Amino acid sequence: MAEIKLEAIRKSYGRTEVIHGIDAEISDGEFIVIVGPSGCGKSTLLRMVAGLETITSGDIRIGDRVVNKLEPRERDIAMVFQNYALYPHMSVFDNMAYGLKIANVPKPEIASRVAEAARMLELEPYLDRKPRQLSGGQRQRVAMGRAIVRKPAVFLFDEPLSNLDAKLRVQMRLEIKALQRKLGVTALYVTHDQVEAMTLADRMIVMNAGVAEQVGAPLDVYANPATLFVAGFIGSPPMNVLSHEIRQGRGPLDPGAVIGIRPEHIDLVAPGAGLIDLDVAFCEPLGAETLVHGVTAAGDKLVVRIDGETSLPADGTRVGLAIDPARILAFDAAGRRSET
Amino acid sequence: MEKRVVFDNRWLPYLLVAPQLLVTFVFFFWPAGQAIYQSAFIPDPFGLKTQFVGFGNFEYLFGNRYYRESFLTTAVFSVLVTVSAMSFALWLAVLADRVIKGSSAYRTLLIWPYAVAPAIAGVLWLFMFNPFTGIIAWMLSQMGYVWNHNLDGGQAMALVVAASAWKQISYNFLFFLAGLQAIPKSVIEAAAIDGASFWRRFWTIVFPLLSPTTFFLLVVNIIYAFFDTFGVIHTITKGGPEQSTTILVYKVFSDGFVGQDLGSSAAQSVVLLLLVGILTVVQFRFIERRVHY
Ligand SMILES: Nc1ncnc2c1ncn2[C@@H]1O[C@H](COP(=O)(O)OP(=O)(O)O)[C@@H](O)[C@H]1O
Ligand SMILES: [Mg+2]
Numbered sequence: 001m002a003e004i005k006l007e008a009i010r011k012s013y014g015r016t017e018v019i020h021g022i023d024a025e026i027s028d029g030e031f032i033v034i035v036g037p038s039g040c041g042k043s044t045l046l047r048m049v050a051g052l053e054t055i056t057s058g059d060i061r062i063g064d065r066v067v068n069k070l071e072p073r074e075r076d077i078a079m080v081f082q083n084y085a086l087y088p089h090m091s092v093f094d095n096m097a098y099g100l101k102i103a104n105v106p107k108p109e110i111a112s113r114v115a116e117a118a119r120m121l122e123l124e125p126y127l128d129r130k131p132r133q134l135s136g137g138q139r140q141r142v143a144m145g146r147a148i149v150r151k152p153a154v155f156l157f158d159e160p161l162s163n164l165d166a167k168l169r170v171q172m173r174l175e176i177k178a179l180q181r182k183l184g185v186t187a188l189y190v191t192h193d194q195v196e197a198m199t200l201a202d203r204m205i206v207m208n209a210g211v212a213e214q215v216g217a218p219l220d221v222y223a224n225p226a227t228l229f230v231a232g233f234i235g236s237p238p239m240n241v242l243s244h245e246i247r248q249g250r251g252p253l254d255p256g257a258v259i260g261i262r263p264e265h266i267d268l269v270a271p272g273a274g275l276i277d278l279d280v281a282f283c284e285p286l287g288a289e290t291l292v293h294g295v296t297a298a299g300d301k302l303v304v305r306i307d308g309e310t311s312l313p314a315d316g317t318r319v320g321l322a323i324d325p326a327r328i329l330a331f332d333a334a335g336r337r338s339e340t
Numbered sequence: 341m342e343k344r345v346v347f348d349n350r351w352l353p354y355l356l357v358a359p360q361l362l363v364t365f366v367f368f369f370w371p372a373g374q375a376i377y378q379s380a381f382i383p384d385p386f387g388l389k390t391q392f393v394g395f396g397n398f399e400y401l402f403g404n405r406y407y408r409e410s411f412l413t414t415a416v417f418s419v420l421v422t423v424s425a426m427s428f429a430l431w432l433a434v435l436a437d438r439v440i441k442g443s444s445a446y447r448t449l450l451i452w453p454y455a456v457a458p459a460i461a462g463v464l465w466l467f468m469f470n471p472f473t474g475i476i477a478w479m480l481s482q483m484g485y486v487w488n489h490n491l492d493g494g495q496a497m498a499l500v501v502a503a504s505a506w507k508q509i510s511y512n513f514l515f516f517l518a519g520l521q522a523i524p525k526s527v528i529e530a531a532a533i534d535g536a537s538f539w540r541r542f543w544t545i546v547f548p549l550l551s552p553t554t555f556f557l558l559v560v561n562i563i564y565a566f567f568d569t570f571g572v573i574h575t576i577t578k579g580g581p582e583q584s585t586t587i588l589v590y591k592v593f594s595d596g597f598v599g600q601d602l603g604s605s606a607a608q609s610v611v612l613l614l615l616v617g618i619l620t621v622v623q624f625r626f627i628e629r630r631v632h633y
Contacts, residue, residue: 050529050533051533052529052532052533071532072529072532072533073532073533073534073535073536077533078533079529079530079533081526081529081530082526083524083526085524085526085527085529085530086527086530087527087530087531087545088527088549089548089549098531098534098536098544099533099534099535102534102535102536102540103535146530146534150534
């Protein structure tokens with residue numbers, strides 16, 4: 001059990017800096033998700049915590065130790081890789097027992113710890129099998145088992161679910177969360193999937209191009225995105241971005257500034273009855289909800305999320321949009337939130 | 341999907357494989373048949389007629405002390421060549437594998453010796469170790485060590501082993517490096533996180549995952565040491581001194597072409613034929629179940 005502290009972490013490969021100074025404090029037992037688009041440096045950051053990449057500058061603390069110079073095995077961590085990285089020539093039992101054997105844990109204890117993990121992960125029938133004889137989901141569990149038998153202070157996950165099909169992904173997501181709660185281990189989890197991030201995280205770190213744009217609880221980040229990037233990345237469909245002020249009694253925006261409004265914070269009303277009008281291009285009925293796509297009079301594209309049972313506006317018709325001005329977020333030209 | 345090629349003309353396929361069959365026949369089946377045939381005869385001293393002796397040549401062969409010693413020499417030589425060529429190549433491959441970026445440059449440099457013909461390799465090493473003019477022989481003598489592989493059987497063996505192994509290292513290196521690079525990096529990293537030191541990772545993860553490559557190379561290297569080293573031995577020691585480097589394949593040559601004892605030479609060829617047959621069977625059975633894990 002341990003807290004993790006990242007202090008001004010930077011990473012360069014040769015002359016190219018890919019992580020530009022990241023700070024974060026993770027408390028004991030917390031589930032932190034690092035989320036961001038592919039190539040933004042999530043894996044690099046996680047691998048620096050694991051000790052698989054050197055740290056160009058800054059400090060990483062796990063517990064009360066600075067671990068910058070420590071080997072992975074001295075950091076009291078376990079990691080689950082995207083491709084599972086199981087030892088192909090070893091049985092499921094030996095895969096899970098490997099780390100314990102190296103730590104010279106007595107044989108009976110190895111057996112009982114592996115049995116315990118196998119029971120938790122429902123792997124008991126497969127202990128004698130080789131990884132290639134397992135399905136993707138089962139391999140994933142073995143990778144989890146290998147991590148938990150060692151009782152590390154910190155779990156690191158690098159996109160552990162991205163090789164699974166959609167249904168299994170949802171199921172394993174729930175299991176990972178339950179397991180982490182039960183074991184009370186600090187977890188650092190990397191994903192590019194914002195739904196995974198929202199559902200798993202106690203707090204999330206939204207990364208973009210080597211920078212942490214925002215750190216916070218999922219719902220806070222959703223309701224109060226610090227930057228335009230976060231507003232667009234978290235939430236599906238993303239926040240609407242309009243280049244024109246639509247609140248009555250306000251002047252035009254500064255050049256480059258925009259306003260944002262979530263699709264579910266807009267209601268459809270009769271043309272002219274709302275703040276602005278929308279020309280409907282098409283509708284996507286998804287069952288529980290319907291997404292109405294259209295273009296405003298000022299030329300901005302916009303999506304409205306309405307209840308699935310309301311009647312759909314026909315394509316090409318004009319509707320009015322009722323918007324609570326308090327729900328409108330403003331961003332300056334640099335993409336940061338501004339208070340107007 | 342139909343993957344076979346279907347020929348309309350029923351003679352065309354035979355025509356296409358004919359050159360390969362012809363080469364195999366002329367250079368393998370014909371001489372092999374000749375060897376088996378001749379092994380049952382001894383020629384008279386003038387070579388005018390031959391006399392059928394059945395297995396007489398073989399009986400004589402295995403009763404001959406020099407032939408039995410040649411077996412032992414071959415065993416020592418092959419084990420030394422195989423072990424040194426493979427372990428040194430593996431060591432180089434592990435080093436090159438760690439320098440990911442430079443590995444293609446290493447690869448190119450390290451493959452060069454493989455392109456050298458055995459006889460040339462022999463001459464190269466002979467130059468360096470020539471007791472009178474060789475640079476390394478001279479350096480050894482400066483250090484008070486007398487090098488003369490023309491007199492010392494142990495030194496002669498060491499020299500032909502070194503020259504033979506040197507030529508084979510590059511071949512082994514290529515296969516080992518490819519084998520190492522086929523092991524996913526994340527598996528090694530997982531072992532590092534599980535607490536394994538470099539050597540522990542090597543022996544418990546890397547080496548077992550490399551075993552198909554290792555086994556393949558083992559067979560290839562033994563066959564190489566048995567047969568392809570003729571040129572090296574011929575240029576450096578001619579089997580001497582006192583037969584100390586006369587391996588089986590060299591003895592076939594020296595008894596047959598130098599000693600003109602064709603019956604015995606043919607019988608020795610047949611013994612070698614059986615040996616290589618056994619090695620090939622071992623290799624094929626292995627290739628059938630190549631995946632060890
Ligand atoms: N070994 C490396 N050498 C050079 N650049 C690298 C290396 N590893 C990653 N990068 C670069 O660092 C950036 C971040 O990579 P990564 O952390 O893998 O992104 P993510 O996991 O968020 O998709 C990418 O632009 C990538 O090209
Ligand atoms: Mg990644």
